[in-house]
Amino acid sequence: MPITNALAGIAVEDIAAAMTFYERLFGRPADARPMSEVAEWKFSTGGWVQVFTDADRAGSSFVTLIVSDLAEVLEELSIQGITPVAKRTGDFAKTAIFRDPDGNQLVFSQTLRNTY
Template sequence: MALDLFAGIPVTDYAAALAWYERLFGSPPAFVPNDHEAVWGLAEHRWVYIEQHPDRAGHAMHTVFVDDLDALLAETAERGIKPAKRETYANGVRKAIYVDPDGNEIGFGGPPL
């Protein structure tokens, strides 16, 4: 079965969110389907998109696992974005949680050190 994932993030201010997510992901969107939506490709068949939905903004919670969490943390810090919270689970898995201007949480997890 072929599978594509589109993980949506509702935002209040599209322009402000677009700028923030460009800094978080380190690139402009892969495509912009309309005036209030932007889409980033994280990996093959795996997409994250923002969409202006003020009444629903601030409730997204997504976690993306990466091979090198430390590299990702360094790259986002260079772009002026730092995690709001870091966690380490009992099994050693680490997670950094970023919070956008609306309160949506985007976590990046990585393997134990």
């Protein structure tokens, strides 16, 4: 089964409020709005994040985004007023954990060694 890409879903209660946050987080408007209750951001090297309205599951999503320079990401997000709730460094990666307005967990991670 050759998988060629992946889409991570994030359930939110209010798509308009979520879009304001995610536009600041990603530094740009959504790349696609396939439905009024869905917004999608595509990444240049593959993968998508889809934010969608689902009040029953809002706040229970978890997404890890791999970045090449975590310090640079933290600096850019700080300018936007977005700060991590925690930071961690392990043997293979360093991470910064964020929460969106619904409480969904977003982790930015930089690998320290080529483990994949």
